Amino acid sequence: MDAPAQYLDFWFIHISYPNVIVIAVMLVLFAVALVAPFPHGSDRDA
Amino acid sequence: MPEMMQTRPSPTVPAGTNGGPDGDDGSWTYKTRAWIDRTLPMDHLLPHRQPYYVGSWVYVFGVITIAALGWVVVSGVVLLFMGPQWWHSSGLGRFFNSLHFWSVQLFFLFMVLHLWGQYFMAGWRDGRAATWAIGVVIFGTSVVTAFTGYVSQLNFDSQFIAINGKDAMNSVGVGAFFNVMNFGQMYGLHVMLLPIGVTFLVVWHIVMVRAKGVVKPIGPEGGSK
Numbered sequence: 241m242d243a244p245a246q247y248l249d250f251w252f253i254h255i256s257y258p259n260v261i262v263i264a265v266m267l268v269l270f271a272v273a274l275v276a277p278f279p280h281g282s283d284r285d286a
Numbered sequence: 287m288p289e290m291m292q293t294r295p296s297p298t299v300p301a302g303t304n305g306g307p308d309g310d311d312g313s314w315t316y317k318t319r320a321w322i323d324r325t326l327p328m329d330h331l332l333p334h335r336q337p338y339y340v341g342s343w344v345y346v347f348g349v350i351t352i353a354a355l356g357w358v359v360v361s362g363v364v365l366l367f368m369g370p371q372w373w374h375s376s377g378l379g380r381f382f383n384s385l386h387f388w389s390v391q392l393f394f395l396f397m398v399l400h401l402w403g404q405y406f407m408a409g410w411r412d413g414r415a416a417t418w419a420i421g422v423v424i425f426g427t428s429v430v431t432a433f434t435g436y437v438s439q440l441n442f443d444s445q446f447i448a449i450n451g452k453d454a455m456n457s458v459g460v461g462a463f464f465n466v467m468n469f470g471q472m473y474g475l476h477v478m479l480l481p482i483g484v485t486f487l488v489v490w491h492i493v494m495v496r497a498k499g500v501v502k503p504i505g506p507e508g509g510s511k
Contacts, residue, residue, distance in 0.1 A: 269395075
């Protein structure tokens, strides 16, 4: 926390690597949530 | 599964009575009880069965957000009691400092995932606009709460953020009553007013979800099934 973060510079994008990692994790989690089957219990229905 | 929008009838008033233990005597307590019974009956508040579409990761994201908020509050209370000397200099203090920080990271990460999911599900449909709007207000209030926390760390990071942040606050005209250079004001807001606000809004959000039920999936024609 006391050291400045390394930054990613690409075209107009200037963003720290910690933020890149957090955003990437969020996108991966969201994509996984779209395709991963939800474990339904046997007695849960409408 | 009963329709989630269904409301329960008012408590029965025996014919020919005007008062008594359960009758409508016009008192505010009776009216309040009847209103709560209509809008949030116990089988909606604590349901033991849910529609199949409640089984979705988007609600898991919401629950993880609530769990993270719990850890934020617990670790924050410990930091509040022990003070900045402790959270900067002792090993246990640094642990709780980190616990507080990473709980906030998880809170925001899963809150935004929950927000993305609800956006694409159009979670505001069928009378749930207020539930969505309260969620939006929670997000905004949480950003302000986190900001006051960043400027309350009492280290070089907080000084840098406060000195730069003051220009942003002044540029939008709120610097006179939201002074990020005033540590006492920022710390007071961070440990008292804003956490109470976020917690109250989260409880309100959950109660709205219980009262209205979870939104149905979008049908093939674009409307609700």
